[in-house]
Amino acid sequence: MADQLLQQVVNSLLIGSVYALVAIGLTLIWGVMNVLNFAHGDFLMIGMFISFWCYTLLKMDPLFSIPVCAAALFLLGAGIYRFIISKVMKGPGLAQLVVTFGVSIFLANLAVMLWTPDFRLIEKPLLSGTWSLGSVQLSIPKFVASVGSVVVSAAVLLFLKKTRTGKAILAVEMNRDAAQLMGINTEKINSLSFGLGSALVGIAGAFLSMYYYIYPQVGGLFGLISFCIVALGGFGSIEGAFIAGILIGLVQTLGGYFFDPAYKYALVFLVYLITVWIRPQGLMGS
Amino acid sequence: MLEVEGLAVGYGDLLAIQEVSFNVQKGEVVSLIGSNGAGKSTLLRTISGLLRPRRGTIRFEGEPIHTVAPYDIVRKRISMVPEGRQLFGRLSVWDNLLLGAYGLDNRGEIDTALDDVVKLFPWLPERRNQRAETLSGGEQQQVAIARGLMSRPSLLMLDEPSLGIMPKLVTEMFETIDAIRKKGMTVLLVEQNVFEALSISDRAYVLQTGRIVLQGKGEELLQSDLVRQAYLGM
Ligand SMILES: Nc1ncnc2c1ncn2[C@@H]1O[C@H](COP(=O)(O)OP(=O)(O)O)[C@@H](O)[C@H]1O
Numbered sequence: 001m002a003d004q005l006l007q008q009v010v011n012s013l014l015i016g017s018v019y020a021l022v023a024i025g026l027t028l029i030w031g032v033m034n035v036l037n038f039a040h041g042d043f044l045m046i047g048m049f050i051s052f053w054c055y056t057l058l059k060m061d062p063l064f065s066i067p068v069c070a071a072a073l074f075l076l077g078a079g080i081y082r083f084i085i086s087k088v089m090k091g092p093g094l095a096q097l098v099v100t101f102g103v104s105i106f107l108a109n110l111a112v113m114l115w116t117p118d119f120r121l122i123e124k125p126l127l128s129g130t131w132s133l134g135s136v137q138l139s140i141p142k143f144v145a146s147v148g149s150v151v152v153s154a155a156v157l158l159f160l161k162k163t164r165t166g167k168a169i170l171a172v173e174m175n176r177d178a179a180q181l182m183g184i185n186t187e188k189i190n191s192l193s194f195g196l197g198s199a200l201v202g203i204a205g206a207f208l209s210m211y212y213y214i215y216p217q218v219g220g221l222f223g224l225i226s227f228c229i230v231a232l233g234g235f236g237s238i239e240g241a242f243i244a245g246i247l248i249g250l251v252q253t254l255g256g257y258f259f260d261p262a263y264k265y266a267l268v269f270l271v272y273l274i275t276v277w278i279r280p281q282g283l284m285g286s
Numbered sequence: 287m288l289e290v291e292g293l294a295v296g297y298g299d300l301l302a303i304q305e306v307s308f309n310v311q312k313g314e315v316v317s318l319i320g321s322n323g324a325g326k327s328t329l330l331r332t333i334s335g336l337l338r339p340r341r342g343t344i345r346f347e348g349e350p351i352h353t354v355a356p357y358d359i360v361r362k363r364i365s366m367v368p369e370g371r372q373l374f375g376r377l378s379v380w381d382n383l384l385l386g387a388y389g390l391d392n393r394g395e396i397d398t399a400l401d402d403v404v405k406l407f408p409w410l411p412e413r414r415n416q417r418a419e420t421l422s423g424g425e426q427q428q429v430a431i432a433r434g435l436m437s438r439p440s441l442l443m444l445d446e447p448s449l450g451i452m453p454k455l456v457t458e459m460f461e462t463i464d465a466i467r468k469k470g471m472t473v474l475l476v477e478q479n480v481f482e483a484l485s486i487s488d489r490a491y492v493l494q495t496g497r498i499v500l501q502g503k504g505e506e507l508l509q510s511d512l513v514r515q516a517y518l519g520m
């Protein structure tokens with residue numbers, strides 16, 4: 001019993017840290033320009049497919065596709081911001097919502113058209129198998145994805161807090177007008193942040209492709225979960241998104257264990273609803 | 287140095303500034319006074335590029351700047367210390383200062399700017415790592431002024447620097463402004479503390495519901511009936 005519980009906790013941390021990375025990308029974009037990117041989950045799907053095709057066509061292991069996914073998604077995100085979203089930034093918030101929703105549907109449909117709705121799997125990734133630590137089984141690809149997600153999240157935080165450009169991003173997030181008065185080109189910071197947030201979800205896609213099914217609709221669930229995490233952590237809070245990501249991983253896995261696995265996502269949304277009811281600004285929101 | 291001509295600025299249907307013309311000469315301290323809602327902040331925000339005028343022109347050193355983006359205005363050496371300080375609250379005092387110098391790309395110039403603001407506010411280095419939002423109102427205002435000076439402006443615009451700080455620190459605030467002007471800075475000052483503002487100003491303009499209704503030398507306006515009745519309660 002205790003062993004099984006420990007196993008569940010370990011599983012929670014493994015998935016929670018990847019959720020956290022996905023959500024950090026989303027919350028970064030929200031924090032800087034108050035745009036909720038409904039296509040975020042579909043960006044994850046694109047990242048997973050890029051990794052899949054690198055593996056299938058170029059014999060590149062997902063581990064080596066990480067920089068490819070990061071760069072491709074950076075360009076996709078920055079491009080979509082620059083050519084589509086920036087055009088509706090001055091309009092009502094609803095316009096931005098509709099636009100990102102449109103991008104989401106477009107990408108998911110494009111994926112079906114190009115690659116069929118089939119489920120795919122990377123058959124023989126470099127990392128496979130499990131380690132046995134006492135009674136706990138640790139899947140090696142999940143472990144690497146999890147540690148990788150934590151490292152990338154920490155690197156983002158370090159970048160934001162320690163570099164000149166990172167501080168400019170934080171300044172725009174805190175006070176857009178004051179940031180402009182300092183000489184910070186907020187349009188550039190918007191593109192950069194959209195690109196960076198998208199690159200993070202691209203990296204998460206490469207990690208997930210090592211062990212998760214890859215199919216055009218895979219983004220839907222991850223997108224929804226990452227919205228819950230962002231709201232739970234406090235909109236725009238990177239630290240909040242990280243903690244909430246781990247928390248949601250725990251709820252999902254332990255919920256599935258104690259109740260019925262069929263209810264695990266229902267529990268995630270229930271916890272989300274209760275939290276925002278008690279604390280609408282989220283855990284770390286102000 | 288700064289010439290504003292026939293300026294009109296609005297929000298939606300409301301014209302907050304109508305037909306405003308004024309100028310600031312190099313080395314002067316010029317005050318804009320007027321009650322709440324007169325349009326003082328709107329005017330400064332338009333000069334700094336955050337708002338676009340409906341009509342009229344703004345020239346700085348002879349060059350039209352009313353279509354320039356705010357992040358490029360500061361590179362033309364116009365700096366604004368906005369109303370309510372608007373610091374980056376969760377960043378440290380030092381990061382706030384360094385962001386003030388974001389438009390400078392010469393390391394030596396940034397160091398010179400830091401030296402200058404530390405001379406003005408010697409307490410800054412000791413508190414360099416403190417989060418800006420944890421400072422007192424008066425300290426925040428000093429950081430806001432220091433941050434505004436970090437871009438090494440030739441024209442400094444201050445929007446109600448005495449707002450929300452303790453009365454006994456207000457005098458100190460005006461002494462600071464006087465110290466800045468003595469170093470040769472040109473200052474455009476918006477204030478509701480009319481007496482103090484006029485006392486340190488070379489010239490001043492009185493703004494009422496978006497129009498300039500009176501202008502003159504600082505000490506002249508202090509004697510004028512309109513100013514004495516409307517703003518000094520005499
Ligand atoms: N963002 C805004 N949207 C709409 N009206 C505004 C806005 N800011 C200011 N105003 C209006 O413009 C007028 C001038 O305001 P402002 O420039 O802030 O005056 P002051 O700084 O002199 O107190 C006021 O009537 C005010 O209500």
Ligand SMILES: [Mg+2]
Pocket residue numbers: 326327328369446
């Ligand atoms: Mg004002």
